[in-house]
Amino acid sequence: MTQPPVIQRANGQTGSSRLMPMVIYxxxxxxxxxxxxxxxxxxxxxxxxxSGPDWIESHYRYQIRTFWIGLLYSAIGVLTLLVxxxxxxxxxxxxxxxxxxxxxxxxxxxxxSVPDPTTWGI
Numbered sequence: 001m002t003q004p005p006v007i008q009r010a011n012g013q014t015g016s017s018r019l020m021p022m023v024i025y026x027x028x029x030x031x032x033x034x035x036x037x038x039x040x041x042x043x044x045x046x047x048x049x050x051s052g053p054d055w056i057e058s059h060y061r062y063q064i065r066t067f068w069i070g071l072l073y074s075a076i077g078v079l080t081l082l083v084x085x086x087x088x089x090x091x092x093x094x095x096x097x098x099x100x101x102x103x104x105x106x107x108x109x110x111x112x113s114v115p116d117p118t119t120w121g122i
Contacts, residue, residue: 017052017053017056018056018108018109018111020044020048020052021056021059021060021063021104021108022105022108023041023044024041024044024045024059024060024063025041025063025101025104025105025108026041027040027041027044028041028063028066028067028070028097028101029097029098029101031097032094038067038070038071041063041067042063042064042067042068045060045063045064045067046064048060049061049064054113055111055112055113056113058113058114058117059104059107059108059113059114059117061114061117061118062100062104062114062117063104065117065118066097066100066101066104069120070093070096070097073089073092073093073096074090074093076089077089077090077092077093078090096122099122100122103122
């Protein structure tokens with residue numbers, strides 16, 4: 001069985017080292033299609049944590065926190081549905097998730113670490 005070719009980037013990073021974090025970001029975004037994508041994503045992030053360079057580790061930490069914080073924001077949204085503000089909270093949580101994943105994918109594409117993987121914001 002042959003190994004797939006490894007893409008060497010100008011900054012010395014390989015394309016294969018970016019593949020798993022990219023898949024995890026896409027799993028988070030798959031929430032809007034499948035509903036269970038973030039569960040798969042957080043599982044993969046926990047599974048791969050500790051197996052890459054520091055800049056990749058910052059992405060794993062950011063992705064794990066994206067799952068847990070997003071779950072909290074969604075739970076608040078569901079709990080406040082009874083007072084009708086929950087729809088706005090859920091909409092804000094969805095926008096937050098999209099923006100957070102888009103920024104993470106941008107940093108990943110540039111070969112950069114997440115500047116503050118512990119942030120609650122975008």
